[in-house]
Amino acid sequence: MVDIVYLRMKKNVETTDLQAVHLKDIAYLSTSSEHKTEMEETVLYRITKKDRNIVVIDSFLIIDHLRNKYPNLEFQLLGPNQTIIRIVKRKKAPNPLVVAFVWLLLFIGTAMTIMNFHYDVSMQEVQQRLHFLLTGEHNDYPLWIQIPYSIGLGLGMLLFFNHWFKKRFNEEPSPLEVEIFNYQQDLDQYVSYNENKLNDK
Structure with missing residues (x-):
């Protein structure tokens, strides 16, 4: 046998x-x-x-x-x-100055994006209107709405990306991880397809 x-x-x-x-x-x-x-x-x-x-x-x-x-x-x-x-080449330890510069750049870029979005949708006017509807008073800076909203925005982003530095909140992949996985799948198919074309020649 x-x-x-x-x-x-x-x-x-x-x-x-x-x-x-x-x-x-x-x-x-x-x-x-x-x-x-x-x-x-x-x-x-x-x-x-x-x-x-x-x-x-x-x-x-x-x-x-x-x-x-x-x-x-x-x-x-x-x-x-x-x-x-x-x-994969062996990675060197990142330069702290480069890390700090990239972090600052991303922080400023993200802050500008969020602020411009809120300006486009007139978020301050919406919050002022909401304050008026709930209290009957006009207030240019309804902090009791704005502060919890700002905290909730940050917490929502943490939950959305499912990460706090290296700590995960649950086992589900974040949307970013799913997109990276899909990109990797497409890349693997492309590499395999081109390898087969080269072998056929």
Whole structure:
């Protein structure tokens, strides 16, 4: 009876070094064969400086390589057809001056955006009108409405983005994380598509 090897490719893998890529790094194996450990240690690719920051490894090339090496085994592919290896450069500690400058720039930009939005929708007039409807008195600065509103605006943004620095309020992804995930999916499809076009030529 021929042993079957089930192979499931990992969709994305990150590495920081120029190194040899083993089968266990980019795929999961399930088999009763005694060669399982040996197969997992099989070197499939060596990352060099020419690869820049992305390498796409196709499952059919892996199965071809494994069939040549283990002709008595049957290989069955499950899941994704390719693994995208991202070569991430080691990050240096950020410069405190740059961080402070970017934070200040974002803070000022956000403040200007919020103020211009409130000016466009005449928020102060709305709050003055609301104060008049509730109290029957005119007040140019109804602070009892404006202060809670300002605090609520900040708390609402925190809840919307589901983060307080590195702390999460719950397990649900924020809208920003969902958008980043969708962008990553589109990027992976683009990279895979172009890799296939290059292989077909």
